[in-house]
Amino acid sequence: MVITALQSVLMLLTLILAGCFAASRPWFGETGSALFSKFTVQIAIPCYMFYNVWNTCGSREKLLEMFSQLPIPFCIILLGLAMGFLLARVCRIPLAKRGVFINAVAFSNTVIIGFPVVEALFGEAGLPQGMVYYMANTVLFWTVGVFLLHKDHDPSVRLFSLSGLRSILAPPLMGFLLGAATVLADFHLPDFLMSAITMIKQMATPMAMIFIGSMIYKGGLQSFRPCKELLLVIACRFILTPMVVLLICLPMGLSADTLQIFFILATMPAMTQLGIMANEAGSDSGFASVIITVTTVISLAAIPVYVFLLQQLLSASGPV
Known part of the structure; x- marks a missing residue:
C-alpha cells in the first residue's frame, strides 16, 4: 500500500x-x-x-454534501495558521519569511502526495472525504495564505482592501470557484474544452516542481543548511500537526475512515504551489523551495510510519 505514495514522492x-x-x-x-x-x-x-472540483464532486448533491463536512478541516487548518502565527512571533521569524513559514506550517500537499496515499488505503471510496480536506486547504491557501505571502513583500497590504482583494482573487482561486459554480449549475462543458483543460492541468505539477528545482539551483547547496525556521517547520508538519488533527477529530465522533483520511492529508509535505506563489508575491521563494524539497524528502520516511499506524487502527476493533 505504501508503494504508490513513495513513488509519488520520488x-x-x-x-x-x-x-x-x-x-x-x-x-x-x-x-x-x-x-x-x-x-x-x-x-x-x-x-x-x-478539473479537480468538476471531476471529484460529480453532482450538485455530492458537492453540497461535501460542504457540510468543511468545518472540520477548516478548524484543523485554522489552528495550524494560529500555531504558525504564534511560533513566528515567539521565535522571531524574520518578517520577510513569516508568510512562507506560516503557510508551510498550516498547508499540506493534499493532491500530489496525499490522494495517492488515501487511494492506496481506502480505494476510490476515500476520495470524496479527501476532496473535503482539499477544498478547505485550497480556499484558505488562496485567500489567507496568498495574502500572507504578499505581506512578506509589502507589510502595508491589508486583507480587506482593493490590493488585498486583487491578491486573493488570483487565477487559481477563480478556477476553483468556476469549477464549483459549474457543478452547482449542472453545466457540462463541450468535450473539446474539457479535453484541453485536462491536458493543461496535467502540466501544473511538473512545471511547478521544475520551477522549484530552478530556485534551489540558484540558491546553491548553502540554502539547505539547517536553520531555526526550517527545523520549526519540520517539527510542526510531522509532529505537532498530527497531534492537532487528533485533538480536533477524536471528540467529533467521526467515522474511522474519515478521521484517518483527514489525518493523512493534514500531515503531508508542504504544498508545491507555495514556491510558485512565493515568487509571484515577491516573498522568499528560495526559502519556500527548500521547505518543499526537505519536507518531501522527509515524507519518504514519515509516510510509511503513518500508514503503519493507520493500518493498526483499521485492524483494531471498535470505534476509533
Whole structure:
C-alpha cells in the first residue's frame, strides 16, 4: 500500500532534479524561470483547480454534501495558521519569511502526495472525504495564505482592501470557484474544452516542481543548511500537526475512515504551489523551495510510519 505514495514522492524529487538541471543550462536563464512561474499560476493551476472540483464532486448533491463536512478541516487548518502565527512571533521569524513559514506550517500537499496515499488505503471510496480536506486547504491557501505571502513583500497590504482583494482573487482561486459554480449549475462543458483543460492541468505539477528545482539551483547547496525556521517547520508538519488533527477529530465522533483520511492529508509535505506563489508575491521563494524539497524528502520516511499506524487502527476493533 505504501508503494504508490513513495513513488509519488520520488516522482516529485525527480522533477525537482530536472529543474536543477534545466537551470544549469545557459538557455534557461531568468526568462525560463519567469515562463514556468507565470504559465503555472496564470493557466495550469487554474485548470488544475477547475478539473479537480468538476471531476471529484460529480453532482450538485455530492458537492453540497461535501460542504457540510468543511468545518472540520477548516478548524484543523485554522489552528495550524494560529500555531504558525504564534511560533513566528515567539521565535522571531524574520518578517520577510513569516508568510512562507506560516503557510508551510498550516498547508499540506493534499493532491500530489496525499490522494495517492488515501487511494492506496481506502480505494476510490476515500476520495470524496479527501476532496473535503482539499477544498478547505485550497480556499484558505488562496485567500489567507496568498495574502500572507504578499505581506512578506509589502507589510502595508491589508486583507480587506482593493490590493488585498486583487491578491486573493488570483487565477487559481477563480478556477476553483468556476469549477464549483459549474457543478452547482449542472453545466457540462463541450468535450473539446474539457479535453484541453485536462491536458493543461496535467502540466501544473511538473512545471511547478521544475520551477522549484530552478530556485534551489540558484540558491546553491548553502540554502539547505539547517536553520531555526526550517527545523520549526519540520517539527510542526510531522509532529505537532498530527497531534492537532487528533485533538480536533477524536471528540467529533467521526467515522474511522474519515478521521484517518483527514489525518493523512493534514500531515503531508508542504504544498508545491507555495514556491510558485512565493515568487509571484515577491516573498522568499528560495526559502519556500527548500521547505518543499526537505519536507518531501522527509515524507519518504514519515509516510510509511503513518500508514503503519493507520493500518493498526483499521485492524483494531471498535470505534476509533
